[in-house]
Each structure stands twice: as structure tokens, then as C-alpha cells.
Amino acid sequence: MSEQNKVDIYPSMVVADSQENVRAVEKVTIGAQLKAIRTNNKLTLEEASKRTGLARSTLSKIENEQISPTFTVMQKLAAGLNIELPQLFTKPKARQATGRRDITLKSTGKSHVTSTYEHELLATQFRNKKMMPYKSRVYARSFEDFGEWVRHEGEEFLLVLEGEVQLLTEFYEPMTLSKGDNVYYDATMGHLVISVSEEDAVILWVTAD
Amino acid sequence: MSEQNKVDIYPSMVVADSQENVRAVEKVTIGAQLKAIRTNNKLTLEEASKRTGLARSTLSKIENEQISPTFTVMQKLAAGLNIELPQLFTKPKARQATGRRDITLKSTGKSHVTSTYEHELLATQFRNKKMMPYKSRVYARSFEDFGEWVRHEGEEFLLVLEGEVQLLTEFYEPMTLSKGDNVYYDATMGHLVISVSEEDAVILWVTAD
DNA sequence: GGATAAAATTTCCAATAGGAAATAAAGTTA
DNA sequence: TAACTTTATTTCCTATTGGAAATTTTATCC
Incomplete structure (x- = not known):
């Protein structure tokens, strides 16, 4: 049968529909x-x-x-x-083993300041990566500083580097975290981090979709 | 917060969602x-x-x-x-927003000691997660302590929490990293981290496949 | 409600998939 | 290299799929 099996998906239907409908159905074996x-x-x-x-x-x-x-x-x-x-039927995403590497020395990252956080995105040179690491200084001190939950696809890992913060989430009681404490959570759940210590709190967080 | 709070938290960590351990092999129709x-x-x-x-x-x-x-x-x-x-055959992603969460208080993770590292796996209660966070104390002080490159699928993010380490990689010159410095790299490239400071170096690393 | 049209299901048969056993190919050992 | 063992492919047959047409069900109109 071979030939027959090579899936002739298009012929009849391509004619019927607009180009749009023709999906790039990679030749799957x-x-x-x-x-x-x-x-x-x-x-x-x-x-x-x-x-x-x-x-x-x-x-x-x-x-x-x-x-x-x-x-x-x-x-x-x-x-x-x-x-x-x-x-x-999915190709194992061409392993490239490029040996990509990106070092960010203390406080050399690009900062982005808002009223709630000062974000420093790390490893900015490494494009298309699976994780997004940030180091942030927390200014926010209450839910009101945000007005609404932060919520997005993926998962998040958070580690307190300095000071003390409180992790507010949609489904759990607020949790206080001190230096060294960390948490891993589903980011689709509403979440926020506010500072509760005298000095500014600094946290590291890593997200992955 | 501290002690008082930590005691309270322990439980919640253990409780941390058991639901999700069930591998979702939903019967597909x-x-x-x-x-x-x-x-x-x-x-x-x-x-x-x-x-x-x-x-x-x-x-x-x-x-x-x-x-x-x-x-x-x-x-x-x-x-x-x-x-x-x-x-x-996949459910339309029934956005479950389960709100999974797993907190690991400073030094409460399970440790695994080897001659080169003392690994503490974090967020152990959160199964099937996209990232694997570890906190490690580095004992190794030379390539020979390992004998060969560490190499595995995925990408890795590493942040120095204490002390000073050297990142040895297959394709780059050794790089010395101090507290606060961090690096993101392709883990399929041979890599190793050794301590180069007086006191023990402590690092945080997160991997994702 | 009955008649008609449109849509979905079922029937029936040819085409194809899946299993048991035979055959062939690829290692191993003497 | 022959004899043997293990692994893969092919054959042959039965079970199931997929298509054309008939049948049934559902929706619409009068």
C-alpha cells in the first residue's frame, strides 16, 4: 500500500478552501x-x-x-x-547543543522600574530560552498597590534573597517568606508578592511556560 | 515572622496538593x-x-x-x-487553575550529599513541574573531583547565593562567579561548578527540559 | 398534524488493519 | 562456515475500518 499511505491530504480539500486552511502538516512519519x-x-x-x-x-x-x-x-x-x-508523530525538537551561555554579573542586568517592583531581567543575551529569570526589588506593600491579581500561563519559582516578603495568592492564605525561603506555584493562580520588611526585599524568580 | 510562622507553614507544605500526583491520563474520547x-x-x-x-x-x-x-x-x-x-484527543485545556503551590522554608528540603555537592531539592511536593529548583552547597574544588562533564537535556539557570564559584564549561573559559552573579546555559553542554572561596559556596539552580 | 427538506445514522460491501505463524535476516558460538 | 539463537519481516487469514447508498431522525414550513 505504501503510496496510498502517504497521505494525500490536500488534493480535494485544498481546492475547496482558501489557502489559509492548508496547514503546514509537516510530513509526519x-x-x-x-x-x-x-x-x-x-x-x-x-x-x-x-x-x-x-x-x-x-x-x-x-x-x-x-x-x-x-x-x-x-x-x-x-x-x-x-x-x-x-x-x-512529533519530531523531538532538533537538539542543537549549541552550548549557549549567558552570564549576568551582579547588577548588570537591564532594569525596569514600576511602582510595585524594580525588575531586573537576567540572561538577556540568551534568546528563546525555556525559563525567564528575574531579580526584583519589591516596593509594593499591599494588594492595593496592584489593584488586581497577577496571573499568567506557566509556573513560577520564587526565592527570597533579602528581606521578607508576603506571597498573596488567590487560593491560599498569605504566606510570609524570609531570606532563603522559596515557593513554586502555578502562575495561572492569581499571585502577588509584597514587601513586609524594614529594608527593601529582593527576590529571585524564574518562570517557565 | 520567623519561628512562629515557620511552624505553621510546615504543614501547608506537606499538604501542598496531592491531587496533582495523579498523572492525567484521562480517558480520551x-x-x-x-x-x-x-x-x-x-x-x-x-x-x-x-x-x-x-x-x-x-x-x-x-x-x-x-x-x-x-x-x-x-x-x-x-x-x-x-x-x-x-x-x-486533548481536552481543550480545561484551564484548571488548580493553584498548585509548594513552599520550602530555608533548609527544610531533602538533602542529598555527594563528594562534590550537597543538593537540596526544593518544592518536592509539587510533582510534574516544568522546572526543578535546587539549592546546593558546593564541595568540589576541581574538575578532577567529578572526573567528567555533567551533561543533560534542557537548560539551566544558576545563581550564586554565597561564596564564590567557578563555572567550568565544555566550550568556554572558566568563569568566576560571586554572590549575586548568575548564568543561564544550555545543559547539553558539559558543565561543572566548583567552589573557589574560603567558605563553602552555596548556589541556587533551576533546570527545565 | 402531515408533508417536505435537511441532517445524522445505519446498512452493506470493498478495502485495509491487526494477529498467528511461517519465513527471512542478523547476530552468536563453536 | 555451519549450526544455532535471536530479532525482524512477510504471508495468510480474520476482524475492523471507510465509503456509497439506503434508512432513520430531526428540523421547517404549511
């Missing part, structure tokens, strides 16, 4: 993907068969693009191989 | 998902059929869980309905 996952885990077809409950022959045929697995089979693959289903 | 997508777009089976190039009957059967579509069919669905393939 579930077979190669599966084979890579299996071999990386040093599994033989026999072992993979045991784990997934699928026949060796079926696995072989999928790997060689001889058949298009049903969703049911894909689920068994994901469950048996302990992977997320999309991994079966 | 591709049928309901497809139907939702189609109806939300106000498409009839006939129209969806035109766009995807699949028969009305096939669409109907998929929606009613009477058949398990092959990967080929799933691709046609995604392409024709202009959606990403995973949307077919």
Missing part, C-alpha cells in the same frame, strides 16, 4: 518515530509487543509504514511505551 | 472531541466531509465511537478542519 522510541529504549519488537499488547507483526508493519495504525492502537503504544501520544 | 470541534464550527457532517475528504458515514461513526480512525484519517481530519492533530 509515525513509523520512524515509533522505531526511534523503541530502539532508544533498547526494546525488541517482542518486548514492545509484550508491553503494548500488540502483535510483533503489527509493530513491524507500523514501523515500516505498511499500515496506518488506528487510534486505539496508538493509545496502546503510548500507554505501553510510557510516552505521551503526540510523541508518536 | 476522540469521538466527542471531533463532534465538539465540528459543531463549534457550525459544520454539518456533509460540510465536514467535503473539507476532510472523508465520507459522512465515516465521520458519523467516529463521532459515535463506532470505529477507531486510522492515523491517516486523523491527519485528514486535522488538515481539513484546520486544527492541530493532538486537539482531536
Whole structure:
């Protein structure tokens, strides 16, 4: 079947719809993907068969693009191989190992001052990174200084470097944190940090989407 | 705050959400998902059929869980309905805003001591998180203490909390970092941190895959 | 309510997927 | 290299999918 299997997704529908609808459906090869996952885990077809409950022959045929697995089979693959289903058809994001590195010496970062914080974004030279580290001096001293919750995608890690702050969150009681204390939380939950010490409080925080 | 408060907090940390430990392998119903997508777009089976190039009957059967579509069919669905393939079996991100939170008070984390570092993993109660924060006391004082580069997937952010360290990397010259200095780098590049100050150096680092 | 039109489901059959066993290919060992 | 062992592929057959058309259900109009 091979040829047939090479998914001719467009022909008829492209004609019907505007260019917009034509998605860049990268040529996905579930077979190669599966084979890579299996071999990386040093599994033989026999072992993979045991784990997934699928026949060796079926696995072989999928790997060689001889058949298009049903969703049911894909689920068994994901469950048996302990992977997320999309991994079966998603490229493992080209590892570049560029050796990128960005050092920020104490107080050399770019500052951004507001009425509530003085933010210093760190590692500004390293673009497209997975985490965003900041060092901030906290000026805010009450919820009112903000007026509303801060809320955004992703997760956040916060460590108190100096002074004492209070972490206000939508679902928990206010929590006081001293130097050295830290907290990790879901940033979609409303959150705010205010200073409660004599001297200015300084915190480090790192976010990741 | 201090002592008084710390005692209070301990509990909350332990309590810190256990819910989330349950790996969300929700039973996925591709049928309901497809139907939702189609109806939300106000498409009839006939129209969806035109766009995807699949028969009305096939669409109907998929929606009613009477058949398990092959990967080929799933691709046609995604392409024709202009959606990403995973949307077919992923809940529309039921923004849960669970408000997960995990506080680690100074020196309450679990420690792991080796000849090179004393690692304290932070936010241990918060499972399946995007970042892994550690606070470490550095004992190592030369490359030889390790014998080989540390290298792993993802990126790493490092901040010096106390003392002075040297960051050794595979591609760069050694860099000395003092309290407050920080660095962000690609962790697939060989890297090591050694102490170069009189007193023990303490660093915070956060990794993300 | 009955008649009609539109949409969804079911039926029926050809095409394809998935499993058991046979075959082939790739290592291993003597 | 032959004999053997392990792993992968192919064959052959049954079960299931996917498509065309018939049937049923739902919505609309009079």
C-alpha cells in the first residue's frame, strides 16, 4: 500500500478552501518515530509487543509504514511505551547543543522600574530560552498597590534573597517568606508578592511556560 | 515572622496538593472531541466531509465511537478542519487553575550529599513541574573531583547565593562567579561548578527540559 | 398534524488493519 | 562456515475500518 499511505491530504480539500486552511502538516512519519522510541529504549519488537499488547507483526508493519495504525492502537503504544501520544508523530525538537551561555554579573542586568517592583531581567543575551529569570526589588506593600491579581500561563519559582516578603495568592492564605525561603506555584493562580520588611526585599524568580 | 510562622507553614507544605500526583491520563474520547470541534464550527457532517475528504458515514461513526480512525484519517481530519492533530484527543485545556503551590522554608528540603555537592531539592511536593529548583552547597574544588562533564537535556539557570564559584564549561573559559552573579546555559553542554572561596559556596539552580 | 427538506445514522460491501505463524535476516558460538 | 539463537519481516487469514447508498431522525414550513 505504501503510496496510498502517504497521505494525500490536500488534493480535494485544498481546492475547496482558501489557502489559509492548508496547514503546514509537516510530513509526519509515525513509523520512524515509533522505531526511534523503541530502539532508544533498547526494546525488541517482542518486548514492545509484550508491553503494548500488540502483535510483533503489527509493530513491524507500523514501523515500516505498511499500515496506518488506528487510534486505539496508538493509545496502546503510548500507554505501553510510557510516552505521551503526540510523541508518536512529533519530531523531538532538533537538539542543537549549541552550548549557549549567558552570564549576568551582579547588577548588570537591564532594569525596569514600576511602582510595585524594580525588575531586573537576567540572561538577556540568551534568546528563546525555556525559563525567564528575574531579580526584583519589591516596593509594593499591599494588594492595593496592584489593584488586581497577577496571573499568567506557566509556573513560577520564587526565592527570597533579602528581606521578607508576603506571597498573596488567590487560593491560599498569605504566606510570609524570609531570606532563603522559596515557593513554586502555578502562575495561572492569581499571585502577588509584597514587601513586609524594614529594608527593601529582593527576590529571585524564574518562570517557565 | 520567623519561628512562629515557620511552624505553621510546615504543614501547608506537606499538604501542598496531592491531587496533582495523579498523572492525567484521562480517558480520551476522540469521538466527542471531533463532534465538539465540528459543531463549534457550525459544520454539518456533509460540510465536514467535503473539507476532510472523508465520507459522512465515516465521520458519523467516529463521532459515535463506532470505529477507531486510522492515523491517516486523523491527519485528514486535522488538515481539513484546520486544527492541530493532538486537539482531536486533548481536552481543550480545561484551564484548571488548580493553584498548585509548594513552599520550602530555608533548609527544610531533602538533602542529598555527594563528594562534590550537597543538593537540596526544593518544592518536592509539587510533582510534574516544568522546572526543578535546587539549592546546593558546593564541595568540589576541581574538575578532577567529578572526573567528567555533567551533561543533560534542557537548560539551566544558576545563581550564586554565597561564596564564590567557578563555572567550568565544555566550550568556554572558566568563569568566576560571586554572590549575586548568575548564568543561564544550555545543559547539553558539559558543565561543572566548583567552589573557589574560603567558605563553602552555596548556589541556587533551576533546570527545565 | 402531515408533508417536505435537511441532517445524522445505519446498512452493506470493498478495502485495509491487526494477529498467528511461517519465513527471512542478523547476530552468536563453536 | 555451519549450526544455532535471536530479532525482524512477510504471508495468510480474520476482524475492523471507510465509503456509497439506503434508512432513520430531526428540523421547517404549511
